[in-house]
Amino acid sequence: MPRTLQIESINTTDLSTFNNINVTGNALISNIVAPTQTNLQNLVVSGSARTTNIINSQDLRVSGNSVFKNVDITGDADISGFLTVGIPSPDAGVKMQVVGVLKATQFSGDGSLLTGIVGVGGTSSNFTVNNLVFNNITGITTGGHRLYTNPASTISLLRRVDIMNSNDTLVNTQMFYVPSVGGIVSTSGVQNKFLDVDLPGKSALRLLVPNGIVLSRTNDTIQAIIDAAGVNGSLNIKMIGETGTASSIRMRDIVNMTGISSIPSGYVINTSKMNVYNMLFHNTSSNVETVKVYDVRNVGGSVGTASTGNQILELTLSGADTLILGEEYNMILNRLESTNDSMQFSTTTSGAVNLMVFGETGTNV
Numbered sequence: 001m002p003r004t005l006q007i008e009s010i011n012t013t014d015l016s017t018f019n020n021i022n023v024t025g026n027a028l029i030s031n032i033v034a035p036t037q038t039n040l041q042n043l044v045v046s047g048s049a050r051t052t053n054i055i056n057s058q059d060l061r062v063s064g065n066s067v068f069k070n071v072d073i074t075g076d077a078d079i080s081g082f083l084t085v086g087i088p089s090p091d092a093g094v095k096m097q098v099v100g101v102l103k104a105t106q107f108s109g110d111g112s113l114l115t116g117i118v119g120v121g122g123t124s125s126n127f128t129v130n131n132l133v134f135n136n137i138t139g140i141t142t143g144g145h146r147l148y149t150n151p152a153s154t155i156s157l158l159r160r161v162d163i164m165n166s167n168d169t170l171v172n173t174q175m176f177y178v179p180s181v182g183g184i185v186s187t188s189g190v191q192n193k194f195l196d197v198d199l200p201g202k203s204a205l206r207l208l209v210p211n212g213i214v215l216s217r218t219n220d221t222i223q224a225i226i227d228a229a230g231v232n233g234s235l236n237i238k239m240i241g242e243t244g245t246a247s248s249i250r251m252r253d254i255v256n257m258t259g260i261s262s263i264p265s266g267y268v269i270n271t272s273k274m275n276v277y278n279m280l281f282h283n284t285s286s287n288v289e290t291v292k293v294y295d296v297r298n299v300g301g302s303v304g305t306a307s308t309g310n311q312i313l314e315l316t317l318s319g320a321d322t323l324i325l326g327e328e329y330n331m332i333l334n335r336l337e338s339t340n341d342s343m344q345f346s347t348t349t350s351g352a353v354n355l356m357v358f359g360e361t362g363t364n365v
Contacts, residue, residue, distance in 0.1 A: 157212025167234030255357035264306035270336035278326035286319035
């Protein structure tokens with residue numbers, strides 16, 4: 001019949017090796033003390049194994065439930081039951097439980113069930129990168145164009161725009177992020193322009209928005225107006241990004257294309273928790289504009305007041321300039337934790353600078 005193997009209080013002064021231990025019952029191995037090194041090699045246990053204070057076990061095979069304390073395994077460990085590290089008993093249904101810090105050179109899997117993770121570079125568990133070409137338009141003529149229309153029940157992140165002037169003549173290109181109104185495609189205007197650039201002949205421009213310009217409503221559009229000084233068919237535009245559902249992409253337009261006031265105003269006001277990833281500024285005027293950004297914490301639960309004491313940024317935008325803050329994928333620019341924490345903005349001339357802010361909101365961000 002299966003028996004229990006019990007090894008206790010072995011004291012050695014030199015290297016000790018225990019080879020080819022095969023137990024069909026339970027195994028209890030504890031308090032093996034060696035000033036140099038103790039090796040347990042090819043330990044096979046078909047019942048439960050409990051070991052403490054073992055150094056450098058190799059090729060460990062256990063088919064039952066196991067508890068290990070102070071064990072350094074340098075070979076393979078194959079546990080078909082429960083593996084508990086650092087606590088006396090496992091939680092039901094958990095194959096491995098670690099009390100303390102878990103370190104590995106590599107983790108495998110999609111991480112879709114991980115919770116409580118805030119990304120600081122690299123790939124986020126909240127949305128995956130699956131870039132695709134939204135539209136690749138060649139030979140664009142002068143006038144207005146609808147470059148992309150967001151489908152129903154879809155979130156789209158526009159991460160990159162490539163513009164190529166294939167003619168010898170300068171081409172002015174203006175691009176617009178136009179939210180739908182009542183589910184209907186709306187018209188572009190200066191109030192939703194985010195790019196205004198003169199491309200010399202035979203030149204190209206790449207606009208990068210790593211975390212994406214977010215189109216979250218049905219019939220939100222990206223539109224363009226091309227002025228090629230009478231030369232048609234001279235412009236090519238490629239737009240690249242990601243599409244998904246509301247459950248797979250949590251990025252949203254926290255501020256949906258707003259003209260900044262000359263008086264500091266709270267365009268971003270937190271109602272739960274908020275991560276800000278991108279801020280896009282576009283100067284619609286020909287004059288130099290100075291934009292100030294404030295990180296204003298609530299005061300007694302109410303929205304606070306912008307001041308020099310909470311100003312975090314000051315930007316100078318030349319005429320028609322576009323500036324995007326958030327150059328690294330999934331890098332958090334700011335986090336608002338409490339209700340009525342806010343980000344406030346001002347500029348020299350009211351309405352001259354358009355602002356878009358993108359990020360995540362909710363109790364789990």
